[in-house]
Amino acid sequence: MFSSFMTNAWLSGTVVALLAGAVGFFVVVRGASFAAHAIPNGAFAGAAGAYLVGVNPLVGLVSFALLSAFGIGVTSRRVRNDVATALALVAMLALGAAFLSASLIYEPTINALLFGEILGVSSAQLWPVLVLGVASVLALGWLYRPLVFTSVAPELARARGVNATVVDVAFLTVVALVTALTVPVVGALLTFSLMIGPPAASRILFARPGSAIAGSVGLSLATIWVSIAASYTFNLPIGFFVGAIGAFLYLSARLLVRRVPSTP
Amino acid sequence: MSWLFEPGWWANGTVRTALLVGFVVALVSAIVGVFAVLRGQSFAGHALTDVATAGGAGAFLFGLAPLAGFIGGGVIGAGAMDAIGVQRVKGRDIATGVVLGAAMGLAALFLFLAARGSSATGTTQLILFGSIFTVGSSTLVQVAWLSAGVLAALAVIARPLLLSSLSPELAVARGVRVRAVSLVFMVLLAVAVGMSAIVIGAILSTALLIGPPASALRVATRFVAGVALAATLGVLATWLGVLFAYDSYYWFPSHRALPVSFFVVVVVLVEYVIASLARRRGAAPSSPALEPEGWT
Numbered sequence: 001m002f003s004s005f006m007t008n009a010w011l012s013g014t015v016v017a018l019l020a021g022a023v024g025f026f027v028v029v030r031g032a033s034f035a036a037h038a039i040p041n042g043a044f045a046g047a048a049g050a051y052l053v054g055v056n057p058l059v060g061l062v063s064f065a066l067l068s069a070f071g072i073g074v075t076s077r078r079v080r081n082d083v084a085t086a087l088a089l090v091a092m093l094a095l096g097a098a099f100l101s102a103s104l105i106y107e108p109t110i111n112a113l114l115f116g117e118i119l120g121v122s123s124a125q126l127w128p129v130l131v132l133g134v135a136s137v138l139a140l141g142w143l144y145r146p147l148v149f150t151s152v153a154p155e156l157a158r159a160r161g162v163n164a165t166v167v168d169v170a171f172l173t174v175v176a177l178v179t180a181l182t183v184p185v186v187g188a189l190l191t192f193s194l195m196i197g198p199p200a201a202s203r204i205l206f207a208r209p210g211s212a213i214a215g216s217v218g219l220s221l222a223t224i225w226v227s228i229a230a231s232y233t234f235n236l237p238i239g240f241f242v243g244a245i246g247a248f249l250y251l252s253a254r255l256l257v258r259r260v261p262s263t264p
Numbered sequence: 265m266s267w268l269f270e271p272g273w274w275a276n277g278t279v280r281t282a283l284l285v286g287f288v289v290a291l292v293s294a295i296v297g298v299f300a301v302l303r304g305q306s307f308a309g310h311a312l313t314d315v316a317t318a319g320g321a322g323a324f325l326f327g328l329a330p331l332a333g334f335i336g337g338g339v340i341g342a343g344a345m346d347a348i349g350v351q352r353v354k355g356r357d358i359a360t361g362v363v364l365g366a367a368m369g370l371a372a373l374f375l376f377l378a379a380r381g382s383s384a385t386g387t388t389q390l391i392l393f394g395s396i397f398t399v400g401s402s403t404l405v406q407v408a409w410l411s412a413g414v415l416a417a418l419a420v421i422a423r424p425l426l427l428s429s430l431s432p433e434l435a436v437a438r439g440v441r442v443r444a445v446s447l448v449f450m451v452l453l454a455v456a457v458g459m460s461a462i463v464i465g466a467i468l469s470t471a472l473l474i475g476p477p478a479s480a481l482r483v484a485t486r487f488v489a490g491v492a493l494a495a496t497l498g499v500l501a502t503w504l505g506v507l508f509a510y511d512s513y514y515w516f517p518s519h520r521a522l523p524v525s526f527f528v529v530v531v532v533l534v535e536y537v538i539a540s541l542a543r544r545r546g547a548a549p550s551s552p553a554l555e556p557e558g559w560t
Binding site: 028031032033034036037082083085086087089090091093094095097098101102114187189190192193196197200236237239240241242243244246247250254 | 301304305306309310311314348358362364365366367368369370371372373466467468471475478521522523525526528529530532533
């Protein structure tokens, strides 16, 4: 389990969990679950497109994730947020379906993109993951104050002149970056589970933003580590364990703390 | 007209079934979708597709009828969302997200096991993306009956549902059991979405559920007109999509047709852009969705 070919899996899994745990807290607090679901699907379409034209999949992942994020952030000023997200989502998925049918990709490759293939992470892939990961952490640190402010007290933030749209688009950009890193590791469908389950559980357990973020990062680290170990031991897709543990954590937190979570 | 309809279009049985199924599914999706968009349940509507897909993958694995798997999965998912708290606007996002996350994990497991158990390729893609050209005529009959059932049930709860969607406080004051109506709608949504996910795939299911109603609600000023326009736009998008996909076989020298879902989504988005532009021209002064008075 700790042999040399697993090193990349543990390293990339840890980076991904750190990022998803931190970003996921804001996804949960801001009610941006749908966007967090749509952006990975856009990234999936980008990866399929990258295979079609023969460029590095990471280029496709990053560019399409950013495209989805901008699409959602900009259009949701005019339309209802959920409708804008749904339309962006189907547009991206339809492009992905067209790319897939136009290129001849092996089914295992598609399944790896959808459901994750943590053993498939090579050392060459690890560097961009680390670089973009550090960039995302810096961006999140820079956004921290306006993000907490607009999430916890939106009216007050507006009164103080914080531009909610700018914060929103900047936040979705960070989500897109983190997504592009996470998709090759845990897959397009389960990136979402990692961004929702552990943070939602942590938000029930901890009232203050600081401790809730720390708890969210801790829970998502535990989730990914247990998932890697279980996936290795039982030879089942890692996505199953990420999804199951995320739901388990949320339900346990709900049963443990029998109170309605305090203000957002 | 031969430039529009490539050879064999009129004589093709598969095309005829696809057009019929597309008509039924687009109609039901658009009508259910108007309520989903009005209630701000686009996310739940989409999530139920993926939940239904997990059910379908499970049915495939255990050798059950696929349609039962899709609809059973969707209804269980709808019940779980309701139990966690889909009825509170604040908790809705999280409830949907947690159920969706868990369902994705199950789908990963079922599809992995199903792929290991059989040598057939393309299973994953067929389950996830679906194809309107693979629908058999026996499925068509089942889909028609289910659609009739969904529409009949929706007609029964339409008035209280509309009232509790637009003004929950007023509905409570009038004695509407908002909670029960909401649960019934979630189940109807799950059945409609599960049914469309199996015949046209998860992408199109969401596209037809949200796209045409969102376009119609941008321009229509009365509820009934909105429903009729949404249904028309949905059926139009589906039929044009099937036609373009059929024709696309002849567009490229390689003879590789592009998927129906791609063309339907393109038409749906074009319709939406046109509806938005029409509204800006002043067809409707302000969003009818925000003005309940003109709607009942």
